[in-house]
Amino acid sequence: MSDINENKSKKSTKNPVIDVRGVSKHFATVSPVRDACFQIQQGEFVTLLGPSGSGKSTLLGLIAGFEQPSEGTISLEGQELTDLSEDELALLRRRLVGFVFQAFHLIPTLSALENVAFPLYPVKMSGQERRERAGNLLDKIGLGNRADHLPSRLSGGEHQRVAIARALVNEPDIIFCDEPTGNLDSATGKEILNLLTDLNREQGVTIFMVTHDQEIAKLSDRSLFMHDGEVTTS
Ligand code: ADP
Ligand code: MG
Secondary structure (H helix, E strand, C coil): CHHHHHHHHHHCCCCCCEEEEEEEECCCCCCCEEEEEEEECCCCEEEEECCCCCCHHHHHHHHCCCCCCCEEEEEECCEEHHHCCHHHHHHHHHHHEEEECCCCCCCCCCCHHHHHHHHHCCCCCCHHHHHHHHHHHHHHCCCHHHCCCCHHHCCHHHHHHHHHHHHHCCCCCEEEEECCCCCCCHHHHHHHHHHHHHHHHHHCCEEEEECCCHHHHHHCCEEEEEECCEEECC
């Protein structure tokens, strides 16, 4: 009972975990994001839908702090990104955020285990601790027996699961996903989705996911839509 109440109070907290205010991005000839305004509360699973080219990936890159907005402000857990230096931004991302992209970006010369452990290298911990943490995660996602494999020896679904384990190894509060099941067959896509929704439900991890899959949108708490650079709730 108290757990449920605690969850509720977390979801209704006044300080959103993601706060996007008046955000635009202009390139020379296009403005893929125009005056985006929305908030996401801790523990929400929100999907961002919209046709190809509508600006979804650009918006995600702005919120994740990979790119600077031309106008407006973005805050993660109350910290305004534009106030931060490059180093501070990197630290915030490492502490707070995990990313799962459509392209897996595993490092081809490192084993599955080393790929998962990779984000922990700047963190002060022993090599043994790092390997243990990465190994536990691989076990959890059913890839314990693939720990020593190079990415070239993994299937598409296994790749993506390793990428997800890597996104989780810092125990992030927020996970950003850009069409995380886009390159996968439907069974593997479902597995990946289950993994993410479990994290959301069981650990209260906030998920912001770009997708064009209506079925995934139905699983989320709510959806935002993008049309020609504009974000709407319907
Ligand atoms: P989506 O993810 O919804 O398919 P994108 O955010 O990738 O859409 O792209 C939206 C628009 O912004 C496209 O017209 C794309 O060409 C343009 N765009 C994205 N990044 C850049 C960039 N760095 N320079 C110029 N145009 C860009
Ligand atoms: Mg995209």
